Amino acid sequence: MATTSRRPVPVLFRPLNGGPLVKHVLLIGFGLVMLYPLLWMISSSLKPEELIFREPGLWPSTVTLENYTEGWYALKHPFGYYLWNSAVITALSVVANLVACSLAAYAFARLTFPLKKLWFALMLGTIMLPHHVVIVPQYIMFSELDLINTIWPLVMPKVLATDAFFIFLMVQFIRTLPRELDEAAEIDGAGYWRIYLRVVMPLCLPALATTAIFTFIWTWNDFLSQLLYLNNPDNFTVPVALRTFLDASSDSSWGPMFAMSILALGPIFGFFLVGQKYLIRGVATTGLK
């Protein structure tokens, strides 16, 4: 930031406004318009049903948690049940992605082996591949294996490092680490496994954190695969449960639906607050979103 501020300021918007103050006011105004729907949903979740309808304002005149208690018990299971299902799948996915992708990344970044260029190109190619090309055969495969309504179709791809983007991210990161560290460890008698675990991984924490946060958010948000593979209400995850909520409740019961939507967004928002720095750097350097 310090470097940008030294740039000469004769800038596109300067003649238009009376200085930074106007700019800040405009930006905050714009930010408010953008976030308004979100804030409105939060405030609506705290309003009694009849107030939501004709009150676009944000401050609830009466605050109630009724929507939360009602929404919590509106489906077959209490909402905590679906939160737990989502949490299990998400946690397994994060661990699987961290392990499997970093193993592959270490090999690509540090080891020499036959056909390396070919495999690396193939790995990059899979990043571009639309997911829909493989969903039909994947579904058939998992259905033949009798794995529908289990977590396997959701977790197995992560165990097998199919999120190539993260491999790529870590390869880029590992390449910035000095090779001398590996060599020193090697002279001390460490094998590849030990170098990976004791030298490279600890230095990789920023890349691992980015991977963990994005895997968390994507898995938590993921709808299509969970819709496909989890169609028994006992296995529903949060997105699928929210969706049946929409089907089951009449259009007037927004309150409970908003309340549960807030709970669904909560973990993402939490990760956003904690991991902002990594998230923004991750997007800026790799185009990950």
Add this chain to the structure above:
Amino acid sequence: MADSVAVKPRKAASPPAQGGHRSTKRSRREARAAYLFLAPWFLGLLVITIGPIFASLYLSFTDYSLLQEAKWIGLDNYVRMFTEDPRFIASLKVTTIYVVVSVPLQLAFALALALVLDRGLRGLSFYRSIFYLPSLLGGSVAIAILWRKVFGADGLVNAVLGIFGIEGQGWVGDPDTALGTLILLHVWTFGAPMIIFLAGLRQIPSSYYEAAAVDGAGVLRQFKSITMPLLTPIIFFNLVLEIIKSFQSFTQAFIVSNGKGGPADSTLFYTLYLYLKGFKSYDMGYAAAMAWVLLLIIAALTGVNFLASKYWVFYGDDK
């Protein structure tokens, strides 16, 4: 390739020269270790990616419903798609409009905001976070539900319009405006490309601007002759990425239209129709054929983008 814009591509650390002083025993050991490290990925490539790609190519030439044996029908699925299936054509049209309208709009917003934020403004990280947040949440079911309610007949938009005495309508229930609400949702998530733009702007050396200012170049001139050309690789990167991504949009249309693509197929996204065909009608051969058409469309568009980029993307004089 994907990284080559936002960050200056790092030269691949060249592997230590092989052979010569390195014993073959050692390099064999290294290769064995590498393949062990790569084992999960190899298995995934085979079972989760390449296998299914070929399987879907095969299925696309069959009539298959999961219950009976797949029956070879040659190009029938592909022919049916383009000649006898108005819903397929509709889904292609809807998706094309969605991509063609929302991607440039989203990128324009992203670029405009990045330019405003790039100028030594206090509180940059605060604004960056605020504008980025929708990108993180935008793909979720909860936000799609919110959107459906905001643009519904009793929704927030109409309540606000009511304050100004304007009578609204059910935006998501009207075939003329339903797609527009989804486009707006996409534009709303401009934060991620904005951050990529910001990273790009930061890499433009300030000495360029100083030199231009000394030469008497005005603001607009600087923008046109320095900022824009140096930013074209990033515009290109965002463009390719967003096109690929938005062709695959699914959740928003599914939730807003209750899984049907309505009203009057106005939000029947390509992938939503693929889902309906494959997993509601169990016409899996047809769905596989649709998937391959999607793959070809995306590959062709990306190819065209790369070819066209020669004429407008400026990679500096070092390339």
